[in-house]
Amino acid sequence: xxxxxxxxxxxxxxxxxxxxxxxxxxxxxxxxxxxxxxxxxxxxxxxxxxxxxxxxxxxxxxxxxxxxxxxxxxxxxxxxxxxxxxxxxxxxxxxxxxxxxxxxxxxxxxxxxxxxxxxxxxxxxxxxxxxxxxxxxxxxxxxxxxxxxxxxxxxxxxxxxxxxxxxxxxxxxxxxxxxxxxxxxxxxxxxxxxxxxxxxxxxxxxxxxxxxxxxxxxxxxxxxxxxxxxxxxxxxxxxxxxxxxxxxxxxxxxxxxxxxxxxxxxxxxxxxxxxxxxxxxxxxxxxxxxxxxxxxxxxx
Numbered sequence: 001x002x003x004x005x006x007x008x009x010x011x012x013x014x015x016x017x018x019x020x021x022x023x024x025x026x027x028x029x030x031x032x033x034x035x036x037x038x039x040x041x042x043x044x045x046x047x048x049x050x051x052x053x054x055x056x057x058x059x060x061x062x063x064x065x066x067x068x069x070x071x072x073x074x075x076x077x078x079x080x081x082x083x084x085x086x087x088x089x090x091x092x093x094x095x096x097x098x099x100x101x102x103x104x105x106x107x108x109x110x111x112x113x114x115x116x117x118x119x120x121x122x123x124x125x126x127x128x129x130x131x132x133x134x135x136x137x138x139x140x141x142x143x144x145x146x147x148x149x150x151x152x153x154x155x156x157x158x159x160x161x162x163x164x165x166x167x168x169x170x171x172x173x174x175x176x177x178x179x180x181x182x183x184x185x186x187x188x189x190x191x192x193x194x195x196x197x198x199x200x201x202x203x204x205x206x207x208x209x210x211x212x213x214x215x216x217x218x219x220x221x222x223x224x225x226x227x228x229x230x231x232x233x234x235x236x237x238x239x240x241x242x243x244x245x246x247x248x249x250x251x252x253x254x255x256x257x258x259x260x261x262x263x264x265x266x267x268x269x270x271x272x273x274x275x276x277x278x279x280x281x282x283x284x285x286x287x288x289x290x291x292x293x294x295x296x297x298x299x300x
Contacts (some may be wrong), residue, residue, distance in 0.1 A: 030212075123257065138221055138237070139221065140169075144191075149198065152250075154176070157175040196221065
Protein backbone atom coordinates (compact mmCIF):
# COMPACT_ATOMS: atom_id res chain seq x y z
CA UNK A 1 0.00 0.00 0.00
CA UNK A 2 1.34 3.44 -0.92
CA UNK A 3 1.76 6.04 1.86
CA UNK A 4 -0.87 8.28 0.32
CA UNK A 5 -3.32 5.35 0.26
CA UNK A 6 -2.67 4.74 3.96
CA UNK A 7 -3.23 8.41 4.67
CA UNK A 8 -6.64 8.26 3.02
CA UNK A 9 -7.89 5.30 5.04
CA UNK A 10 -9.78 7.72 7.26
CA UNK A 11 -12.20 8.28 4.40
CA UNK A 12 -13.21 4.63 3.97
CA UNK A 13 -15.43 4.49 7.05
CA UNK A 14 -16.90 7.93 6.29
CA UNK A 15 -17.69 6.88 2.73
CA UNK A 16 -19.40 3.73 3.96
CA UNK A 17 -21.62 5.77 6.26
CA UNK A 18 -22.37 8.37 3.61
CA UNK A 19 -23.42 5.69 1.13
CA UNK A 20 -25.85 4.17 3.62
CA UNK A 21 -27.33 7.35 5.13
CA UNK A 22 -30.34 7.67 2.82
CA UNK A 23 -31.41 4.10 3.57
CA UNK A 24 -31.49 4.63 7.34
CA UNK A 25 -34.41 5.89 9.44
CA UNK A 26 -33.89 9.36 11.01
CA UNK A 27 -32.73 8.10 14.43
CA UNK A 28 -30.10 5.87 12.84
CA UNK A 29 -29.01 8.66 10.49
CA UNK A 30 -28.25 10.83 13.51
CA UNK A 31 -26.41 7.96 15.14
CA UNK A 32 -24.39 7.24 12.00
CA UNK A 33 -23.33 10.88 11.78
CA UNK A 34 -22.25 10.65 15.43
CA UNK A 35 -20.09 7.64 14.54
CA UNK A 36 -18.32 9.80 11.94
CA UNK A 37 -17.88 12.96 14.01
CA UNK A 38 -16.98 11.35 17.36
CA UNK A 39 -14.73 8.44 16.45
CA UNK A 40 -12.71 8.46 19.67
CA UNK A 41 -15.84 8.37 21.83
CA UNK A 42 -17.24 5.48 19.78
CA UNK A 43 -13.95 3.61 20.02
CA UNK A 44 -13.55 3.99 23.78
CA UNK A 45 -17.12 4.02 25.10
CA UNK A 46 -19.58 1.24 25.81
CA UNK A 47 -22.87 1.16 23.93
CA UNK A 48 -24.55 2.82 26.91
CA UNK A 49 -21.88 5.54 27.15
CA UNK A 50 -22.08 6.25 23.43
CA UNK A 51 -25.86 6.43 23.67
CA UNK A 52 -25.63 8.93 26.54
CA UNK A 53 -23.29 11.16 24.55
CA UNK A 54 -25.46 10.97 21.43
CA UNK A 55 -28.73 11.43 23.30
CA UNK A 56 -30.23 8.13 22.19
CA UNK A 57 -30.60 4.52 23.40
CA UNK A 58 -27.95 1.82 23.42
CA UNK A 59 -30.29 -0.29 21.27
CA UNK A 60 -30.13 2.42 18.58
CA UNK A 61 -26.34 2.41 18.79
CA UNK A 62 -26.13 -1.33 18.16
CA UNK A 63 -28.90 -1.29 15.54
CA UNK A 64 -27.19 1.48 13.57
CA UNK A 65 -23.91 -0.43 13.54
CA UNK A 66 -25.72 -3.42 12.04
CA UNK A 67 -27.58 -1.25 9.54
CA UNK A 68 -24.22 0.01 8.31
CA UNK A 69 -23.21 -3.56 7.55
CA UNK A 70 -21.22 -4.45 10.67
CA UNK A 71 -21.94 -7.65 12.58
CA UNK A 72 -21.65 -5.83 15.90
CA UNK A 73 -20.49 -2.63 17.56
CA UNK A 74 -17.17 -4.39 18.18
CA UNK A 75 -16.73 -4.97 14.44
CA UNK A 76 -17.46 -1.31 13.77
CA UNK A 77 -14.82 -0.35 16.34
CA UNK A 78 -12.21 -2.46 14.56
CA UNK A 79 -12.67 -0.38 11.42
CA UNK A 80 -12.54 2.84 13.44
CA UNK A 81 -9.34 1.71 15.13
CA UNK A 82 -7.77 1.07 11.73
CA UNK A 83 -8.75 4.61 10.73
CA UNK A 84 -7.34 6.15 13.87
CA UNK A 85 -4.06 4.24 13.72
CA UNK A 86 -3.47 4.92 10.04
CA UNK A 87 -0.44 7.07 9.24
CA UNK A 88 -1.75 10.49 8.27
CA UNK A 89 1.01 12.99 7.55
CA UNK A 90 1.16 16.25 9.55
CA UNK A 91 0.74 18.17 6.31
CA UNK A 92 -2.46 16.33 5.47
CA UNK A 93 -3.78 16.88 8.99
CA UNK A 94 -3.06 20.60 8.65
CA UNK A 95 -4.82 20.67 5.28
CA UNK A 96 -7.93 19.05 6.78
CA UNK A 97 -7.89 21.52 9.66
CA UNK A 98 -7.54 24.54 7.39
CA UNK A 99 -10.44 23.33 5.26
CA UNK A 100 -12.63 24.03 8.28
CA UNK A 101 -10.96 27.17 9.59
CA UNK A 102 -9.88 28.84 6.35
CA UNK A 103 -7.31 31.64 6.48
CA UNK A 104 -9.26 33.85 8.86
CA UNK A 105 -7.54 34.23 12.24
CA UNK A 106 -10.77 34.75 14.17
CA UNK A 107 -12.19 31.59 12.58
CA UNK A 108 -9.12 29.64 13.74
CA UNK A 109 -9.63 30.95 17.27
CA UNK A 110 -13.31 29.98 17.30
CA UNK A 111 -12.48 26.56 15.88
CA UNK A 112 -9.88 25.74 18.54
CA UNK A 113 -11.99 27.16 21.39
CA UNK A 114 -14.89 25.02 20.20
CA UNK A 115 -12.71 21.91 20.20
CA UNK A 116 -11.56 22.58 23.75
CA UNK A 117 -15.09 23.27 24.96
CA UNK A 118 -16.00 19.78 23.73
CA UNK A 119 -12.97 18.32 25.51
CA UNK A 120 -13.84 20.04 28.78
CA UNK A 121 -17.33 18.56 28.63
CA UNK A 122 -15.78 15.11 28.23
CA UNK A 123 -13.62 15.72 31.31
CA UNK A 124 -16.76 16.35 33.37
CA UNK A 125 -18.33 12.95 32.65
CA UNK A 126 -18.88 10.65 35.68
CA UNK A 127 -16.81 7.86 34.13
CA UNK A 128 -13.90 10.28 33.68
CA UNK A 129 -14.22 11.41 37.29
CA UNK A 130 -14.08 7.79 38.44
CA UNK A 131 -11.01 7.07 36.32
CA UNK A 132 -9.38 10.29 37.55
CA UNK A 133 -9.92 9.28 41.18
CA UNK A 134 -8.29 5.89 40.51
CA UNK A 135 -5.37 7.59 38.77
CA UNK A 136 -4.79 10.01 41.66
CA UNK A 137 -4.85 7.16 44.19
CA UNK A 138 -2.27 5.21 42.16
CA UNK A 139 0.05 8.17 41.72
CA UNK A 140 -0.31 9.38 45.32
CA UNK A 141 0.73 6.12 46.96
CA UNK A 142 3.71 5.48 44.66
CA UNK A 143 7.29 5.81 45.91
CA UNK A 144 8.19 7.58 42.66
CA UNK A 145 6.24 8.69 39.59
CA UNK A 146 7.62 8.22 36.05
CA UNK A 147 5.90 10.46 33.50
CA UNK A 148 6.19 9.19 29.93
CA UNK A 149 5.71 11.26 26.81
CA UNK A 150 7.67 11.83 23.61
CA UNK A 151 7.31 14.45 20.90
CA UNK A 152 4.87 17.19 21.97
CA UNK A 153 3.91 15.01 24.95
CA UNK A 154 7.54 15.07 26.10
CA UNK A 155 7.24 18.74 27.05
CA UNK A 156 4.11 17.95 29.06
CA UNK A 157 5.88 15.02 30.74
CA UNK A 158 8.71 17.36 31.80
CA UNK A 159 6.19 19.88 33.12
CA UNK A 160 4.19 17.31 35.08
CA UNK A 161 7.34 15.81 36.59
CA UNK A 162 8.62 19.26 37.65
CA UNK A 163 5.32 20.15 39.30
CA UNK A 164 5.02 16.80 41.08
CA UNK A 165 8.52 17.27 42.48
CA UNK A 166 7.63 20.76 43.69
CA UNK A 167 4.83 19.38 45.86
CA UNK A 168 7.14 16.82 47.40
CA UNK A 169 6.34 13.81 45.23
CA UNK A 170 9.57 12.41 43.74
CA UNK A 171 9.11 12.11 39.98
CA UNK A 172 11.10 11.77 36.78
CA UNK A 173 10.28 12.35 33.14
CA UNK A 174 10.56 9.57 30.57
CA UNK A 175 10.58 12.19 27.82
CA UNK A 176 13.25 10.85 25.47
CA UNK A 177 13.07 8.33 22.66
CA UNK A 178 15.42 5.67 21.32
CA UNK A 179 18.22 4.16 23.37
CA UNK A 180 18.37 7.26 25.62
CA UNK A 181 15.17 5.97 27.23
CA UNK A 182 17.11 3.04 28.74
CA UNK A 183 19.04 5.33 31.11
CA UNK A 184 15.85 6.80 32.54
CA UNK A 185 14.18 3.41 32.90
CA UNK A 186 16.97 2.39 35.29
CA UNK A 187 15.09 4.39 37.95
CA UNK A 188 11.91 2.33 37.55
CA UNK A 189 11.34 -0.04 40.46
CA UNK A 190 8.82 -1.80 42.64
CA UNK A 191 6.45 0.57 44.45
CA UNK A 192 6.59 3.18 41.68
CA UNK A 193 3.91 4.27 39.20
CA UNK A 194 3.92 5.31 35.55
CA UNK A 195 1.85 8.16 34.11
CA UNK A 196 1.86 7.70 30.34
CA UNK A 197 0.76 10.07 27.58
CA UNK A 198 0.78 8.03 24.38
CA UNK A 199 -1.27 7.58 21.23
CA UNK A 200 -1.69 5.06 18.45
CA UNK A 201 0.15 3.57 16.66
CA UNK A 202 1.83 1.53 19.36
CA UNK A 203 5.42 2.78 19.37
CA UNK A 204 8.34 0.64 20.49
CA UNK A 205 9.09 3.03 23.38
CA UNK A 206 5.54 2.60 24.69
CA UNK A 207 5.83 -1.18 24.57
CA UNK A 208 9.17 -1.11 26.39
CA UNK A 209 7.93 1.17 29.18
CA UNK A 210 4.82 -0.95 29.73
CA UNK A 211 6.84 -4.17 29.62
CA UNK A 212 9.28 -2.80 32.20
CA UNK A 213 6.39 -1.61 34.35
CA UNK A 214 4.87 -5.09 34.23
CA UNK A 215 8.21 -6.67 35.07
CA UNK A 216 8.41 -4.61 38.29
CA UNK A 217 4.68 -4.83 39.06
CA UNK A 218 4.38 -1.06 38.55
CA UNK A 219 0.85 0.23 37.77
CA UNK A 220 0.49 2.46 34.71
CA UNK A 221 -2.02 5.26 34.20
CA UNK A 222 -2.65 5.98 30.52
CA UNK A 223 -3.74 9.32 29.07
CA UNK A 224 -4.86 8.71 25.49
CA UNK A 225 -7.72 9.12 23.07
CA UNK A 226 -7.05 5.99 21.01
CA UNK A 227 -4.35 3.72 22.47
CA UNK A 228 -6.43 2.25 25.30
CA UNK A 229 -7.86 -0.72 23.38
CA UNK A 230 -4.35 -1.79 22.32
CA UNK A 231 -2.86 -1.87 25.83
CA UNK A 232 -5.87 -2.36 28.10
CA UNK A 233 -4.30 -5.46 29.66
CA UNK A 234 -1.14 -3.54 30.59
CA UNK A 235 -2.54 -0.41 32.26
CA UNK A 236 -4.34 0.05 35.56
CA UNK A 237 -6.68 2.75 34.28
CA UNK A 238 -7.14 4.97 31.22
CA UNK A 239 -8.05 8.66 31.09
CA UNK A 240 -9.56 9.10 27.60
CA UNK A 241 -8.87 12.75 26.74
CA UNK A 242 -9.93 13.80 23.20
CA UNK A 243 -7.38 15.70 21.10
CA UNK A 244 -9.73 17.15 18.52
CA UNK A 245 -10.80 15.44 15.32
CA UNK A 246 -8.99 12.28 14.31
CA UNK A 247 -7.75 13.48 10.89
CA UNK A 248 -6.95 17.05 12.00
CA UNK A 249 -4.00 18.55 13.85
CA UNK A 250 -3.97 17.20 17.41
CA UNK A 251 -4.69 19.68 20.18
CA UNK A 252 -3.29 19.15 23.68
CA UNK A 253 -5.21 21.68 25.76
CA UNK A 254 -7.40 19.01 27.35
CA UNK A 255 -4.34 17.01 28.38
CA UNK A 256 -2.82 20.08 30.00
CA UNK A 257 -6.05 20.71 31.92
CA UNK A 258 -5.95 17.11 33.14
CA UNK A 259 -2.32 17.46 34.25
CA UNK A 260 -3.15 20.62 36.16
CA UNK A 261 -6.01 18.79 37.87
CA UNK A 262 -3.66 15.94 38.80
CA UNK A 263 -1.23 18.42 40.36
CA UNK A 264 -3.95 19.96 42.53
CA UNK A 265 -5.46 16.60 43.52
CA UNK A 266 -2.06 15.15 44.40
CA UNK A 267 -1.15 18.25 46.43
CA UNK A 268 -4.35 17.74 48.42
CA UNK A 269 -3.36 14.12 49.04
CA UNK A 270 0.19 15.10 50.00
CA UNK A 271 -1.00 17.64 52.59
CA UNK A 272 1.85 19.00 54.75
CA UNK A 273 4.40 17.33 52.48
CA UNK A 274 3.39 19.68 49.67
CA UNK A 275 3.66 22.78 51.87
CA UNK A 276 7.01 21.69 53.32
CA UNK A 277 8.40 21.07 49.84
CA UNK A 278 7.22 24.45 48.54
CA UNK A 279 8.73 26.15 51.60
CA UNK A 280 12.06 24.46 50.84
CA UNK A 281 11.78 25.60 47.22
CA UNK A 282 11.26 29.20 48.32
CA UNK A 283 14.20 28.97 50.74
CA UNK A 284 16.52 27.62 48.04
CA UNK A 285 15.38 30.34 45.66
CA UNK A 286 16.18 32.86 48.40
CA UNK A 287 19.74 31.58 48.57
CA UNK A 288 20.04 32.30 44.85
CA UNK A 289 18.09 35.56 44.84
CA UNK A 290 17.22 37.29 48.14
CA UNK A 291 14.03 38.77 46.61
CA UNK A 292 12.49 35.28 46.80
CA UNK A 293 12.77 35.24 50.61
CA UNK A 294 9.82 37.62 50.78
CA UNK A 295 7.60 35.02 49.12
CA UNK A 296 6.05 32.23 51.16
CA UNK A 297 3.76 29.28 50.65
CA UNK A 298 1.77 29.47 53.89
CA UNK A 299 -0.33 32.12 55.51
CA UNK A 300 1.29 32.94 58.81
